[in-house]
Structures are given as C-alpha cells and as structure tokens.
Amino acid sequence: MKTFRIGGVHPAENKLSAGKAIQTLGLPKQAVFPLSQHIGAPAIAVVKRGDMVKVGTKIAEAGGFVSAPIYSSVSGKVSKIDTVVDASGYRKPAIYIDVEGDEWEDSIDRTTDLVRECSLSPEEIVAKIKEAGVVGMGGACFPTHVKLCPPPGAKAECVIINGVECEPYLTADHRLMLEKTEEILVGVTLLMKAVKVTKAYIGIESNKPDAIKCMTEKAQAYPGIEVVPLKVKYPQGGEKQLIDAVIRRQVPAPPAIPINVGAVVQNVGTAFAVYEAVMKNKPLFERIVTVTGKSLKNPSNFLTRMGTPMSQLIEAAGGMPEDTGKLIGGGPMMGKALVSAEVPICKGSSGVLLMNDKEASRAEVQPCIRCAKCVSACPMGLEPFLLATLSAHREWERVEKEDVMSCIECGSCQFTCPSHRPMLDYIRQGKGTVGGIIRARNAKK
Amino acid sequence: MANKLIVSLSPHVHNNDSVQRNMYGVLIALIPALLVSLIYFGVGAAIVTLTSVVACVFFEWAITKFILKREKNTILDGSAIITGVLLAFNVPSNLPVWIIIIGALVAIGIGKMTFGGLGCNPFNPALVGRVFLLISFPVQMTSWPKIGQLTSYIDAETAATPLSLMKQAVHGDTSALEQLPSAFELFIGANGGSLGEVSALALLIGLVYMLWRRIITWHIPVSILATVFIFAGLMHLADPVMYASPVVHLFTGGLMLGAIFMATDYVTSPMTHKGMIIYGVCIGFLTVVIRNFGAYPEGMSFAILIMNAFTPLINNYCKPKRFGEGKKK
Numbered sequence: 001m002k003t004f005r006i007g008g009v010h011p012a013e014n015k016l017s018a019g020k021a022i023q024t025l026g027l028p029k030q031a032v033f034p035l036s037q038h039i040g041a042p043a044i045a046v047v048k049r050g051d052m053v054k055v056g057t058k059i060a061e062a063g064g065f066v067s068a069p070i071y072s073s074v075s076g077k078v079s080k081i082d083t084v085v086d087a088s089g090y091r092k093p094a095i096y097i098d099v100e101g102d103e104w105e106d107s108i109d110r111t112t113d114l115v116r117e118c119s120l121s122p123e124e125i126v127a128k129i130k131e132a133g134v135v136g137m138g139g140a141c142f143p144t145h146v147k148l149c150p151p152p153g154a155k156a157e158c159v160i161i162n163g164v165e166c167e168p169y170l171t172a173d174h175r176l177m178l179e180k181t182e183e184i185l186v187g188v189t190l191l192m193k194a195v196k197v198t199k200a201y202i203g204i205e206s207n208k209p210d211a212i213k214c215m216t217e218k219a220q221a222y223p224g225i226e227v228v229p230l231k232v233k234y235p236q237g238g239e240k241q242l243i244d245a246v247i248r249r250q251v252p253a254p255p256a257i258p259i260n261v262g263a264v265v266q267n268v269g270t271a272f273a274v275y276e277a278v279m280k281n282k283p284l285f286e287r288i289v290t291v292t293g294k295s296l297k298n299p300s301n302f303l304t305r306m307g308t309p310m311s312q313l314i315e316a317a318g319g320m321p322e323d324t325g326k327l328i329g330g331g332p333m334m335g336k337a338l339v340s341a342e343v344p345i346c347k348g349s350s351g352v353l354l355m356n357d358k359e360a361s362r363a364e365v366q367p368c369i370r371c372a373k374c375v376s377a378c379p380m381g382l383e384p385f386l387l388a389t390l391s392a393h394r395e396w397e398r399v400e401k402e403d404v405m406s407c408i409e410c411g412s413c414q415f416t417c418p419s420h421r422p423m424l425d426y427i428r429q430g431k432g433t434v435g436g437i438i439r440a441r442n443a444k445k
Numbered sequence: 446m447a448n449k450l451i452v453s454l455s456p457h458v459h460n461n462d463s464v465q466r467n468m469y470g471v472l473i474a475l476i477p478a479l480l481v482s483l484i485y486f487g488v489g490a491a492i493v494t495l496t497s498v499v500a501c502v503f504f505e506w507a508i509t510k511f512i513l514k515r516e517k518n519t520i521l522d523g524s525a526i527i528t529g530v531l532l533a534f535n536v537p538s539n540l541p542v543w544i545i546i547i548g549a550l551v552a553i554g555i556g557k558m559t560f561g562g563l564g565c566n567p568f569n570p571a572l573v574g575r576v577f578l579l580i581s582f583p584v585q586m587t588s589w590p591k592i593g594q595l596t597s598y599i600d601a602e603t604a605a606t607p608l609s610l611m612k613q614a615v616h617g618d619t620s621a622l623e624q625l626p627s628a629f630e631l632f633i634g635a636n637g638g639s640l641g642e643v644s645a646l647a648l649l650i651g652l653v654y655m656l657w658r659r660i661i662t663w664h665i666p667v668s669i670l671a672t673v674f675i676f677a678g679l680m681h682l683a684d685p686v687m688y689a690s691p692v693v694h695l696f697t698g699g700l701m702l703g704a705i706f707m708a709t710d711y712v713t714s715p716m717t718h719k720g721m722i723i724y725g726v727c728i729g730f731l732t733v734v735i736r737n738f739g740a741y742p743e744g745m746s747f748a749i750l751i752m753n754a755f756t757p758l759i760n761n762y763c764k765p766k767r768f769g770e771g772k773k774k
Contacts, residue, residue: 006765006766006768009460011458011460012458089452168458240768240769244768250768250769250770251768251769252769252770253767253768253769253770256769324450325449325450325451326450326451326452326453326457327450328457332455332456332457332458333455333456333457333458334455334456335455335457336455337450337451337452337453337454337455337457338450338452339450339452340450353457355457359457359458360451360457361451362453362459363459363463366463366464366522366563367562367563367564367565368564369464369467369524369563369564369711369712370564370711370712370714370716371467371711372711372715372716372717373462375716375717375765376662376718378765379768380767380768381765381766381767381768381770382765382767383716383717383764383765385716403767406767406768406769409455411455411456412456414456414459415456415458415459415460416460416462417459417462418462418463418464418466418467419463419464419564420459420463422454424454424455424456425454428454
C-alpha cells in the first residue's frame with residue numbers, strides 16, 4: 001500500500017466518533033464571525049450595526065486576492081462589530097449577529113437533489129468558488145481559488161483530493177465521504193475542470209475501509225477519478241506528504257509549492273464546499289465539526305453553522321466533563337489549545353477535542369540522549385534536535401542553513417521524543433525568526 | 446471551568462516513550478548474556494557484575510549530589526546501571542573487586558559525569574572504564590578463567606582465549622588456529638573470555654529484542670558485523686593458516702557485545718542512518734585491523750572509542766536526505 005517515503009509516526013487513532021452519523025446542530029443565539037478566517041488579508045466588513053441579514057448574506061468581502069469573503073450563517077440583526085478571542089488566542093475583529101428566525105437567501109438551492117451537469121467554463125467555476133468564500137477545509141484555510149489559478153509557467157497535471165484525515169480523533173471528513181459521496185465526486189470533477197486536467201486521485205487511509213469502498217464504487221461513474229488507499233501514517237494529510245504518497249513526486253524546499261510538481265491538492269471537505277458553491281449557489285457558511293474526547297459522554301459529528309460557539313457543540317455532545325484539562329481546536333497533533341469554549345466555529349474548525357487533566361499536561365523534560373528518534377520521525381528529512389538546540393541558542397544563521405523553513409510543524413519529532421523535549425516550541429520560534437529575516441532580506445533587494 | 450484550561454502548543458499527545466523505557470529495555474536485552482555468564486563463570490560473574498553496577502550507581506549518585514550539587518539525581522534513569530553491566534561484561538570474571546571499583550569510578554566519573562552526565566559524554570563510559578583498566582592492569586585484565594569453575598572467583602584457573610590463539614597464529618604459530626573451539630561452541634559461548642561477551646547466541650537474542658522494541662535500528666550492528674565478516678573473510682582467503690576464518694571472528698571476543706550493545710549507545714553514535722553505516726563500517730574495519738595487525742588481541746573497544754571521537758564529524762557531514770532533494774524537475 002502506498003505511503004510517503006520519509007519519516008512519519010503512528011499515533012493512537014482514537015476515532016471515537018467514526019460510527020456517528022452527521023447530526024445537524026441547532027441554531028446559536030448569537031453567531032460571531034471573525035474577519036480573519038483564512039490565510040491572507042482579513043476580510044472587510046460590508047454590514048454595519050443594526051443591519052438585517054439572512055442566511056447566505058455576504059457580510060464581509062475579500063480584502064485582496066489572497067483572501068476570501070465571509071457570509072452570514074444565520075438570519076438576524078448585526079448587533080455589533082467588535083473583537084473576539086479566536087482559536088489563536090488573540091483578539092481579532094469580528095461581526096456579531098443576534099439570531100432571529102432562519103430565513104435563507106432566495107438564490108440558494110436548499111434541496112438535497114444531486115446536480116451533476118455543469119455548463120460553466122473553468123474561469124466561471126473559479127469565479128464562483130472565489131465568490132462563495134471557499135477556503136481549504138482541512139485546517140490551513142488557504143483560499144481555494146488561489147490554488148486554482150496556477151502562477152505563470154506552472155501547469156497543473158492532476159488534482160489530488162485529501163481524504164486522509166490522519167489526525168487522531170477527527171472523523172468529520174470520514175463521515176462526509178460516507179454520507180456525501182456523490183456530492184464530493186461532482187465537486188472533484190468541478191475542480192478538475194477548473195484547472196483543466198483529466199485526472200484526479202482521492203487519497204484515503206486504510207483505517208477507513210468503508211469510505212474507500214463507498215468512494216471507489218461511486219467513482220466508477222466519474223471518468224478520471226481514482227481512489228488511492230494509503231497506509232496509515234501521520235502526517236499523510238500534509239500536502240507534500242500526500243503528493244509524495246499518491247504520485248511519487250516530492251515538492252522541493254520552499255518557496256516551491258505543489259503546483260511546481262503539477263499537483264493541486266484539495267481536501268474532501270473543500271470538494272464538497274465547491275460542489276455546494278457551484279451547483280447549489282450556496283456560499284461557505286456551514287461545515288462538519290467533530291466533537292470528541294475520551295471523557296466526553298457522546299462524541300459526535302455535527303453539521304454546524306459558522307460562528308456557533310464551541311460550548312454549544314460540547315453541550316450537544318453531552319456537556320463539558322468535570323476533568324477537562326485542555327480544549328483543542330482541531331486534532332491533537334496540530335490543533336490549537338483554546339483559551340475558552342466561547343471561541344466561534346470558523347471555516348477551518350475541523351474538530352473540538354477535550355482532553356482530561358491527565359492527558360493535558362506535558363511530562364517532565366529530560367536531557368537529550370541523542371537517540372535520533374526525532375530524525376527518523378521527521379517527514380521532511382530534517383534534524384529536529386539540531387534545529388531546536390540552535391533555535392534555543394538563537395543561532396539564526398545556522399538555523400536557516402539547516403532548512404528550518406521546510407518544517408511543516410507536524411509535531412512528529414516531539415511526539416516521539418523519549419526525553420519529552422519541547423522541540424517544536426523552539427523550532428517554531430526559529431522558523432518565525434528566520435522567516436522574518438528572509439522577508440526583510442527580500443524587501444531590501 | 447474556563448480559567449483552569451491548559452494552553453500549550455501542539456502536539457498535544459505523545460507516544461509515551463521515555464528514557465527509562467529505552468534504558469530498561471537495553472537491560473532486559475542484556476539478561477540472556479548475563480544468564481549465560483552465570484552458567485559458565487558462576488559466582489565470579491555474579492560478584493563482578495554486582496560490584497560494577499553498585500559502584501557505577503553509587504559514583505553517579507555521589508558525583509551528582511556532592512560535586513555537581515544538582516538537586517535532582519538521575520540514578521533511576523537506568524543509564525548508570527547499563528554502564529555498570531557493560532563494564533562488568535567487558536572484564537574477566539576473576540577480576541578483583543578493588544580493580545572493578547576503580548573501573549567504575551573512571552567510567553562514571555571521567556567517562557560520563559565530567560562532561561555533564563547523561564547525553565553529554567563524547568565517549569562510551571563503560572569502554573572508557575574498560576580501556577583504562579586494560580592499560581593500567583594488563584595482567585589482571587588479560588588472564589581469563591576457564592569456563593565451568595562455578596564456585597571459584599579470584600582463584601579460578603585461567604586459559605588462553607580464542608583471540609589469543611588467533612594472535613599466536615598471526616605471529617607465526619602455524620598450529621594455533623587448529624586449537625580453536627568449533628564455530629558452534631563459539632556461537633553458544635563455551636569458550637573463555639570476558640564474562641558477558643562469550644555467547645554470541647545470547648547477545649543476538651538481545652539484539653532481536655531491542656530491534657523488536659524499536660530501541661535501536663539495525664544499521665550499526667549489521668554494518669559492523671557485515672564489515673568484519675567480509676574483511677576478515679578476504680584475509681582468511683589470502684592466508685588461511687595465518688588468519689582465522691570470518692565465522693570465528695564474528696563469534697569470538699567482544700565483537701558481538703560491542704556491535705550490539707556498545708557501539709549502539711545513543712549518546713556516542715551518529716544520528717542519521719547514513720552516518721550510522723559509515724560509523725559501523727569503520728568500527729568493523731578497525732576491529733579486524735587491530736585483531737590481525739595490532740599489539741592487542743582484541744580491537745573492539747579501541748575501534749568503538751576511536752569512532753566515538755569521529756561521531757560529531759560524521760553528524761556534521763551526514764545530513765538526512767531532505768524532502769524534495771534531488772527530485773527537482
């Protein structure tokens with residue numbers, strides 16, 4: 001079975017909610033929309049206090065090419081434009097909407113009928129995706145239309161769809177593949193058309209045999225789409241690792257990007273959002289969120305309107321357990337620890353993970369015994385122990401020379417370290433500083 | 446509720462590996478060899494091993510507490526116990542207690558704690574202790590008791606080891622190699638030698654266990670053993686009367702013990718697979734060179750210590766293959 005060629009680890013999967021069908025979560029009382037839900041320039045609010053909005057009304061427009069508009073997920077009145085603490089832990093500008101009723105924009109097709117035929121040109125498809133505010137749903141939130149517009153000189157050869165979901169605990173993509181199989185496949189054909197290729201691969205890890213079976217069967221009817229079962233290994237959902245696993249090509253070190261090896265990678269959630277945006281005229285304002293944790297009474301997958309506070313999802317899954325020690329937005333390997341349960345669900349919120357006191361704290365740090373397990377685990381072929389030590393000593397030139405910018409922050413090194421060394425903490429610091437130095441140097445040129 | 450949430454950076458999970466798990470894993474892997482040494486050398490093996498372990502742990506504890514004045518003592522992490530066992534495994538089973546204690550002091554004091562303790566030492570501590578003893582007490586360190594004297598310790602009768610017979614052959618004794626025990630006897634360990642090194646079988650069981658538990662990778666032991674086999678084999682083909690067969694080389698002396706347990710010491714071996722293979726090949730080569738041409742019958746300890754010194758250099762030049770390297774279109 002295929003997989004990527006360098007490093008990797010296998011964390012306990014803990015897919016507690018894999019068997020739970022997607023449930024629709026009730027409306028929140030108030031929805032909060034941070035203006036910065038994607039990589040790139042923050043969106044610019046186009047509503048003001050007191051405005052009435054419907055479900056699907058544009059409330060903020062894109063702040064640049066690498067940016068995305070934001071749509072209301074609820075109907076009601078704009079109560080204020082203020083700040084909110086988002087998943088990063090910082091206060092960010094946000095639009096607050098008090099919910100009244102559930103009135104949708106008329107342009108949205110609310111039926112569940114499958115629409116297959118699309119007469120739009122590639123440019124029109126990209127324009128629709130851009131207008132609907134679709135971003136990468138795997139967590140990185142990179143605006144999708146940017147990836148669909150290859151830079152001059154680069155040419156797409158295939159679309160690779162990420163159905164890997166290699167993060168432990170998360171099952172949102174898994175459920176989506178089981179329940180919205182055809183919609184995803186239509187979304188994939190739209191993406192193929194948008195970048196003018198005839199081949200698409202859907203990579204799925206072998207711990208989801210039902211999804212592989214289901215997608216493979218239905219994909220027969222869609223020419224050019226091939227389902228590729230992959231060996232279970234983290235971080236296979238990383239863009240570069242997935243390309244390596246599926247088409248055996250390695251994206252060179254930054255600033256190279258996947259399109260340089262002819263690949264356009266999109267998440268299954270994104271393919272579904274593309275389907276809804278193009279075929280149903282429905283902008284991106286809801287998504288599947290996994291709520292999970294060992295102490296949680298009822299781990300579940302919810303179809304959630306954006307802007308809903310995470311506390312409401314936790315309530316719906318049985319309430320916050322007494323022993324909760326850590327609340328994570330996303331999975332345990334790359335997710336962000338949240339400062340409160342009132343953080344709103346955004347475009348990139350794939351999951352909410354509750355860890356108990358025991359799981360939440362880090363073990364005592366011991367000296368590095370140079371066992372080289374981090375070197376073997378690193379999927380980018382780096383030397384994490386060295387990068388961490390150099391960063392701790394603030395030797396930025398050497399940190400840069402040792403290719404710190406290639407680090408994808410997957411956490412495999414720290415996961416595997418017998419001495420429990422906080423390597424990634426230091427490497428992030430090194431990467432941030434070196435990134436700043438490189439930008440400053442480029443600006444001078 | 447909200448004010449007691451822990452906020453830290455990802456990753457939020459760990460594979461529950463620990464220094465202790467690895468160190469005690471190595472100790473478990475050493476058990477078969479210890480049992481064999483008790484069977485062949487009896488009470489002597491027990492006294493030497495026990496003295497060495499107790500002395501190593503004591504010196505680590507005392508140096509940490511009274512000289513380094515650190516609050517936290519590291520004796521429970523298992524590394525001092527490993528040094529103790531390995532030091533004992535590298536000496537004859539009739540070595541007097543006081544010499545062992547000096548060896549332990551050098552191993553832990555000079556070999557390890559001088560550099561700052563676990564993770565900081567450039568040379569394998571047990572080998573530092575062993576080589577110090579070999580140079581300081583050459584008579585006691587090179588008179589190995591015959592096997593099977595279960596109740597004797599200092600008074601045990603000594604005999605020539607396979608390695609000394611091999612040295613005699615190199616020096617012109619044409620009948621020396623014929624006196625060697627059979628390969629099978631060497632494999633199970635029915636021959637004289639340092640107390641932990643005699644049974645290749647027991648040591649290989651330890652290797653399999655450590656590979657299975659993923660404590661070490663195959664690169665270092667396999668590259669050492671393969672190099673010795675090939676290089677000693679070529680020399681044997683050139684002159685079978687003077688140079689022993691490669692199979693004898695593999696199963697005698699400290700080669701197995703060194704390749705499996707000493708050269709693979711995390712702290713003093715290279716960090717990349719490529720580096721590990723270079724390191725292993727060089728150790729194998731040096732070992733055969735010392736065995737066949739050097740003054741000492743055994744070269745494993747020196748070969749490993751020499752390559753320990755090269756480890757930082759190897760680390761500097763052997764980078765792992767970066768993702769995307771060499772695949773540029």
